[in-house]
Amino acid sequence: MNKNTNNETNKITSQKENFSQWYLDVIREADLAENSPVRGSMIIKPYGYALWEKIQKILDIEFKKRGTQNAYFPLLIPKSFLEKESEHVEGFAKECAIVTHHRLEKKDGKLVPAGELEEPFVVRPTSETIIYDVISKWINSYRDLPLIINQWCNVMRWEMRPRLFLRTTEFLWQEGHTAHATKKEADEKTLEMLEVYKKFVEEYMAISVVKGKKTEIEKFPGAEYTSTIEAMMQDRKALQSGTSHMLGQNFAKSFKVSFLDEKQEKQYVWQTSWGLSTRIIGALIMSHSDDKGLVLPPKIAPLQxxxxxxxxxxxxxxxxxxxxxxxxxxxxxxxxxxxxxxxxxxxxxxxxxxxxxxxxxxxxxxxxxxxxxxxxxxxxxxxxxxxxxxxxxxxxxxxxLERIQKTLLENSRKFRLENTREVFDYEEFKKIMSEKEGFIFAHLCLDKNCEEKIKEETNASTRCIPFEDGLDNAGKCIYCRKDALNKVLFAKAY
Amino acid sequence: MNKNTNNETNKITSQKENFSQWYLDVIREADLAENSPVRGSMIIKPYGYALWEKIQKILDIEFKKRGTQNAYFPLLIPKSFLEKESEHVEGFAKECAIVTHHRLEKKDGKLVPAGELEEPFVVRPTSETIIYDVISKWINSYRDLPLIINQWCNVMRWEMRPRLFLRTTEFLWQEGHTAHATKKEADEKTLEMLEVYKKFVEEYMAISVVKGKKTEIEKFPGAEYTSTIEAMMQDRKALQSGTSHMLGQNFAKSFKVSFLDEKQEKQYVWQTSWGLSTRIIGALIMSHSDDKGLVLPPKIAPLQxxxxxxxxxxxxxxxxxxxxxxxxxxxxxxxxxxxxxxxxxxxxxxxxxxxxxxxxxxxxxxxxxxxxxxxxxxxxxxxxxxxxxxxxxxxxxxxxLERIQKTLLENSRKFRLENTREVFDYEEFKKIMSEKEGFIFAHLCLDKNCEEKIKEETNASTRCIPFEDGLDNAGKCIYCRKDALNKVLFAKAY
CATH class of the missing domain: 3.40.50.800 (Anticodon-binding domain)
Incomplete structure (x- = not known):
């Protein structure tokens, strides 16, 4: 089905020459995916989809082991639902596909939208709002908790600079949603699911990652905090590879998700959500492949x-x-x-x-x-x-096969560590970020201004506050020199 | 999660009293699905989704055994694509969700659709148009054939009288799409996949079905012919349980899907498409369940x-x-x-x-x-x-478990046969259709008018021309008494 191998366009640009073109060449020559006539949406070709099927199968088993039940919720979300959580709508309103009509009608010989809807719908960019509205009716008592739901589905976020797998208007993912009686349980679930992602990405994808917490600026809109796993690609840029959000009671209060506790008192639930998408296939490609084309770790390869x-x-x-x-x-x-x-x-x-x-x-x-x-x-x-x-x-x-799997993970880990630098001086920070790139580990105060300025001046964003060595590691902020409580991982990112 | 078992609304209406309410009660009490805040769209709850997962798993293996490759194509279809095949657009334009904008913007304190699209998109009601546009670039030579693609996905057809599983605006399904070098191969593929559906529905769902061909009025818009399996529910109504379409070269010509044959001459491909949806779960419920609730054949039960x-x-x-x-x-x-x-x-x-x-x-x-x-x-x-x-x-x-599985299928077959009547007189036809209902097997000429009149007067539509005894079985048309070449199965239908 890949016609390119028979004609002259089948060259793979070398990584060193042009990483970004190399990436597209590898995808084309391995026949994984291609752009579609719908700008921003991709076609996942059979060989690429076989990878996604393997990912689904492995993760689904891990989810179910942990009491997760799969279900399916509507693709369309009433506009008013999105508006109920203020941070959330801010984060997603700018990039939504909006359904406004429900049929096409002939007018002057052409088909035009007709049957205008009273309230427009948004094609789900993520499903917190609709799912929480629904489960507010499912949960009455502490006996109904915890509720652990997952759905495998498509989502849409309008994308102005699309790139196969990494940024596409439509993508496939799973989104897990849980409700708990206590904050402690929700905190634990958030980290439990992050660990599921980490293990999967390391054991199967052979990609070494750093676990940590997102800063306020980078967290999921509406979450109390976001935990993440961050990987380093072969061009030394970062790629967020899975996130698990502790939502606190923010959505619970907006969507009235409450229960009667053992004392018959009304309480709001504590919630988490977590997702991993087809984006991970982009990470897989950029972690291991070379100038000869795609490289697949044996445990994820559709064919070994x-x-x-x-x-x-x-x-x-x-x-x-x-x-x-x-x-x-x-x-x-x-x-x-x-x-x-x-x-x-x-x-x-x-x-x-x-x-x-x-x-x-x-x-x-x-x-x-x-x-x-x-x-x-x-x-x-x-x-x-x-x-x-x-x-x-x-x-x-x-x-x-076992040895190859192990070696690829080791290489990924070595490469990340070799390209991670501890920096205490902003001039050095800028120099490294413009010359060597990679990850920089540096102190950062809690002022959003510093984080924004650094991004403006160096193009590096905060990837996470690593759980290991990042949290509660005091020093002087790399930017403003004031007291900083944490050390943060910076990188240019996909 | 099913709160109803704890309160007073948990009564199951008897089938005899009100079949339609009984159906909804069974779904509610078995906790399979519920209506959503998005009118016409349903929520498939974990127990219902577990059924769908079993269906997917079994069919997917059968598809892959037959050389099918899974892939994924865009949710959105450019309006112009739908317009390319005239019968097809006629069939689907009236019930489409239309995406016209790509963001929400604050205006007078309210969020309104903004970023109007140059060309509106239709949320796929089915994917022939977009898939055939894409594969026209994949297929060059006879060596690229046959192409056998399938996708598991969600589709939307705006539904004015929604009913859980049976008619929902959004539903889940698989759609298979194939391209062949010859008409013969496409004919064979059409019937091969219909047989896959029949075997699955009979062996796993324990629902006995009749295989046949749809009339011109009832065929898939754009197909040369549609083959179908038709089941009888316990209220003696018919439910179409899977269809396989021979598309001829209609779409191939509209979307320029051509290839060079062994003589280096350009030919259009011959195509088929085939689908089975979450609707089958409605058939499952209405085939076996009783006044105590859901009945599941062991081979499809998530829990035995x-x-x-x-x-x-x-x-x-x-x-x-x-x-x-x-x-x-x-x-x-x-x-x-x-x-x-x-x-x-x-x-x-x-x-x-x-x-x-x-x-x-x-x-x-x-x-x-x-x-x-x-x-x-x-x-x-x-x-x-x-x-x-x-x-x-x-x-x-x-x-x-084996005996139960067998008995359920036998009962389904017996019930269908007991309620299928051969009729030669239109007065008798009307009487049966108003009193006993069930299937009627009668001669029908090829004039669309007769078929439409019968539907108008008795509410019974043609289900299919059964492959067994229906095709090439000459007689006098039950309606106009003119020569008829075929015998047709009629029924009131879901």
């Missing part, structure tokens, strides 16, 4: 092994394919996913194509290999070639 | 067995729960889903609640049962009670 038969004539083909049947039988005993590329055509062309798609391992097998009772196994990332005898294929590929 | 411990004091509780651990260990060896209802409270109340939720089997176990080394197993549908000794629980429940 591709087997390439090599033959010159009919007899050879038969010999090779017979041997492949035996290899398949052996692979079936392990839990790896594999595919035989049975197409006609030069092996070199096939290598090239599967490399671009980031398949972690390639097994090459020709007539000589059959004679020697062995195959050649090639690793996507290192390019390392190994001759493996037939009876060791299964154990060898399993070990390789 | 509920275990109810019975105890009077602490010692008894310990004895009973210890025994339950052993039962659980035994059940783990079989592939059944079960849950222990560990809540405090009277067993009778629990029986009542799980009956309403349609759980196929209930296992009761009290201190006396522990002594006797046996349990009581009760079937939801028949109410049949059986004492089963502990070492036979696993085999007994498996047999029961």
């Amino acid at each position: 092994i591709v087997i390439i038969p090599i033959w010159g004539n009919k007899e050879e083909k038969k010999v090779v394919f017979d041997e492949i049947e035996k290899i398949k039988a052996e692979l079936e005993t392990s839990q790896v996913t594999y595919k035989v590329d049975e197409r006609e055509g030069r092996p070199g062309f096939k290598y090239f194509e599967w490399e671009r798609k980031g398949v972690p391992l390639r097994i090459e097998i020709g007539p000589k290999d059959v004679q020697k009772k062995s195959v050649v196994i090639v690793e996507r990332v290192s390019g390392k070639k190994e001759f493996v005898s037939n009876n060791e294929i299964s154990s060898c590929v399993q070990q390789s | 067995i509920v275990i109810i411990p019975i105890w009077g004091n602490k010692e008894e509780k310990k004895v009973v729960f210890d025994e339950i651990e052993k039962i659980k260990a035994e059940l783990e060896t079989s592939q059944v889903t079960y849950k222990v209802d560990e809540r405090e409270g009277r067993p009778g109340f629990k029986y009542f609640e799980w009956e309403r939720k349609g759980v196929p089997l209930r296992i009761e176990i009290g201190p006396k049962d522990v002594q006797k080394k046996s349990v009581v197993i009760v079937e939801r549908v028949s109410g049949k009670k059986e004492f089963v000794s502990n070492n036979e629980i696993s085999s007994c429940v498996q047999q029961s």
